[in-house]
Amino acid sequence: MTHLPAGYRVVEVPEARQDEFLLVDRLAFAFDSTPETDAIVPLTLSWDRTVGVEGPDGALAAVHGSFPFTLPVPGTSVPCAGLTWVGARPDQRRRGLLSAMIDTHFRRSLDRGEPVSALFAAEHAIYGRFGYGSAADDLRVTIPRRAALRDVPGSADLTVRFATLDAHGHRDLVDDLHRAAGAGRPGWITRDTEVLRRRQLVDPPAWRDGGEPLRIATVHAADGTPRGYAVLRRKEAWTEGGPKHTVQVREAVALDAAATHRLWSFLLDLDLTASVEAGMLPVDHELLHLLVDPRGIVPKMVDNLWVRVLDVPTALAGRRYAAPVDVVLEVRDARLPANAGRWRLTTSSTPTDGAWDARVERTQDAADLELDVRELGAVYLGGRSLAAQARAGLVVERHAGAVQGAASAFGWPVAPVCSWVF
Numbered sequence: 065m066t067h068l069p070a071g072y073r074v075v076e077v078p079e080a081r082q083d084e085f086l087l088v089d090r091l092a093f094a095f096d097s098t099p100e101t102d103a104i105v106p107l108t109l110s111w112d113r114t115v116g117v118e119g120p121d122g123a124l125a126a127v128h129g130s131f132p133f134t135l136p137v138p139g140t141s142v143p144c145a146g147l148t149w150v151g152a153r154p155d156q157r158r159r160g161l162l163s164a165m166i167d168t169h170f171r172r173s174l175d176r177g178e179p180v181s182a183l184f185a186a187e188h189a190i191y192g193r194f195g196y197g198s199a200a201d202d203l204r205v206t207i208p209r210r211a212a213l214r215d216v217p218g219s220a221d222l223t224v225r226f227a228t229l230d231a232h233g234h235r236d237l238v239d240d241l242h243r244a245a246g247a248g249r250p251g252w253i254t255r256d257t258e259v260l261r262r263r264q265l266v267d268p269p270a271w272r273d274g275g276e277p278l279r280i281a282t283v284h285a286a287d288g289t290p291r292g293y294a295v296l297r298r299k300e301a302w303t304e305g306g307p308k309h310t311v312q313v314r315e316a317v318a319l320d321a322a323a324t325h326r327l328w329s330f331l332l333d334l335d336l337t338a339s340v341e342a343g344m345l346p347v348d349h350e351l352l353h354l355l356v357d358p359r360g361i362v363p364k365m366v367d368n369l370w371v372r373v374l375d376v377p378t379a380l381a382g383r384r385y386a387a388p389v390d391v392v393l394e395v396r397d398a399r400l401p402a403n404a405g406r407w408r409l410t411t412s413s414t415p416t417d418g419a420w421d422a423r424v425e426r427t428q429d430a431a432d433l434e435l436d437v438r439e440l441g442a443v444y445l446g447g448r449s450l451a452a453q454a455r456a457g458l459v460v461e462r463h464a465g466a467v468q469g470a471a472s473a474f475g476w477p478v479a480p481v482c483s484w485v486f
């Protein structure tokens with residue numbers, strides 16, 4: 065438990081203190097806004113989940129909020145506190161304010177029955193110390209125009225429509241396809257409130273950075289049914305060598321291989337453009353398999369979701385497993401001691417839909433594997449390997465063969481990713 069400096073205290077932040085809350089984050093993140101932008105961009109905060117630290121003068125020195133998400137995990141989903149808007153005023157840093165807020169966030173999340181918390185980290189170095197593990201990467205690519213794709217049957221039967229994004233008119237199409245396209249993918253958090261759906265499609269002029277307004281390319285079956293979309297903007301670049309515009313894809317999803325092929329074929333051959341830039345793609349994205357020359361795409365991987373296991377038995381029993389396993393995990397958790405100690409994870413005798421459920425109980429039996437709760441968070445979505453962590457010295461094998469068995473069970477055939485930053 066963190067001790068705040070004398071005179072500081074953790075407080076709930078009601079909506080009446082919205083301006084003060086926003087000021088702390090603007091000072092912390094080094095951004096500003098205008099009344100014009102504020103009029104377009106809705107605030108997504110839930111005011112029953114906003115917390116801050118007040119200094120001795122009664123002013124807010126640090127703040128955070130959280131979203132009540134349903135986090136897709138291997139084979140199912142669990143309630144999850146999505147930590148967000150974390151900031152401390154630059155003149156209040158390194159006094160333990162974030163540490164105190166994290167303790168409060170963990171306690172409040174557990175009280176609400178959320179066995180895990182997830183976040184996007186502004187900087188990689190911040191959250192590991194609190195037991196968050198980097199649980200997913202996303203792929204960012206720059207693809208040259210006219211990069212060829214392998215054929216996919218049915219792609220040529222689909223049509224593409226191109227329009228200026230209408231935040232109201234396209235909202236349902238985007239939400240329906242986003243949900244359906246990500247079904248079964250761990251980490252694929254959906255935008256479950258009206259305000260989150262709205263926020264995803266706003267396009268204030270101040271955010272365009274010289275690019276055009278957001279456009280949307282939609283893929284349709286012969287009967288007109290939408291099968292995929294890409295929200296994008298192009299940015300002009302007239303050079304002596306001719307036009308070299310870029311296509312910046314904000315989000316692209318498709319329901320099947322044919323729609324994926326049709327969508328990306330369209331994006332990769334827009335007139336006047338030289339390249340397509342896309343991010344937030346899963347690391348197993350179909351494009352990597354469809355490109356005739358994947359060497360040409362300049363890929364980069366960036367950490368995506370971080371996961372904190374707050375309640376070990378509930379969280380571990382709350383996901384499913386890719387192989388049967390019976391393993392004793394000895395977990396270290398300096399911040400939440402109720403998680404520390406030995407837990408036996410035993411999967412069901414038979415799989416359902418190709419995956420195993422698990423029972424998780426305290427045990428006095430000897431440990432097969434020793435690890436910190438941070439590593440447990442990292443493997444929770446099935447996208448990191450316990451075997452790789454063991455090779456890095458982060459997981460200790462106490463019983464020969466335990467790593468191999470547990471790594472197979474904790475892995476998952478679909479790579480985790482969240483397609484939008486919260």
Ligand SMILES: CC(=O)SCCNC(=O)CCNC(=O)[C@H](O)C(C)(C)COP(=O)(O)OP(=O)(O)OC[C@H]1O[C@@H](n2cnc3c(N)ncnc32)[C@H](O)[C@@H]1OP(=O)(O)O
Pocket residue numbers: 092093126147148149150151152153156157158159160161162163164183184185186187189190193
């Ligand atoms: C989920 C999200 O919202 S991510 C957004 C996070 N916010 C930002 O990046 C905005 C800019 N930064 C800030 O507002 C602040 O620096 C914060 C919120 C990141 C940290 O707040 P602080 O109150 O300074 O953190 P606190 O004093 O509790 O630090 C705890 C420990 O983390 C370390 N730490 C904190 N921030 C960082 C950082 N950015 N990089 C490396 N170490 C850090 C501290 O050095 C301290 O280490 P110690 O325990 O070894 O002494």
